[in-house]
Amino acid sequence: MTEKMRVIVADDHDWIxxxxxxxxxxAPGVEIVGEACDTHGLASLLDNCECDVVISDIGMPGLDGGSNAVSFLRRVLRGRVHPPVVVLTMTSQAHMLSGLxxxxxxxxxxxxxxAAALIDAIQAAMAGDVYLSEQVRIVMKTTEAPPQPRAGVLSAREWEIFQLYAQGFAVHEIAARVQRSGKTISTQKRTAMRKLGLETESDLVDYARQIGLI
Known part of the structure; x- marks a missing residue:
């Protein structure tokens, strides 16, 4: 008998x-092993349940007062061993989708x-592929240069620099804090923006606000 895919579902809207x-x-071959209505619940399930795929909204209340679940999901995806993550969203901002x-x-x-896409998304995730539903693909086409999925995942240092800059620290302040040159910090900031599909300072601030950094 084929083993079922163990799935956790997280969304703060009960009806969804x-x-x-x-x-x-x-659906055949799928077993729901947990449901969560916020990021705390999702974190608890991941600590206590074995699962093959996580399906999560990003608009749920986050940990540590965050406005959404993106920062937590990033920590999950940085784990050496982690389940693939399928994001549910209504965002229509291409740079936000690119960042995810x-x-x-x-x-x-x-x-x-x-309804039409979720099973395909799970199967793609289990196979190690990247999947975008129809509406997401439409939004992504609005960018002049759609990113190559996972072509450049932020390094731990780039993510640290991005967070500090988004929180209002100047380049020279970040340089002093992490003991690097201002030129190095500027380069890492530009690299992080490019990888996240952000072109302007306004894009950076908007993205940081959406993922709960500011």
């Missing part, structure tokens, strides 16, 4: 979480595409 759970329960891919998300499904 219930709808996704019912959809997957009706570069954080290591396996699939992005617009909530308007859920």
């Amino acid at each position: 979480r219930v709808g996704v759970t019912r959809l997957l329960q009706a 891919l570069h954080l290591g998300v396996s699939a992005i499904v617009d909530k308007r595409d859920t």
Whole structure:
């Protein structure tokens, strides 16, 4: 007998979480091993349940007062061993979607595409592929140069620099804090922006706000 894919579903909207759970329960080869309504619940499930795929909204309340789940999901994806993550979202901002891919998300499904796309997204995630639902692909086409998924995941240092800059630290302040030259910090900041698909300072601030950094 083929083993079922063990799935955790996390969304702070009850009707979406219930709808996704019912959809997957009706699919052969899928077992729901946990449901969470916030990031704390998702963290607890990941600590206590073995799962093969995480399906998560990013708009849930985050840990440590964060406004969403993106920072937590990044920590999950930075783990040496971790389940693939399928993100559910309604965002229509291409740079935000690009940033999720570069954080290591396996699939992005617009909530308007859920019924038609979710099983395909899970299968792609399990196979190690990247999947974008139809509405997500439409949004991504608005960028002049769509990013190559996972072409450049931020290093730990680049992520640190990006966070500090987004929080208002000047380049020279960051340089002193991490004991690097200002030129090095500027280069790492530009590299991080490029990998996240951000072109302007305004894009950087907007993205940082969306993922709860500011």
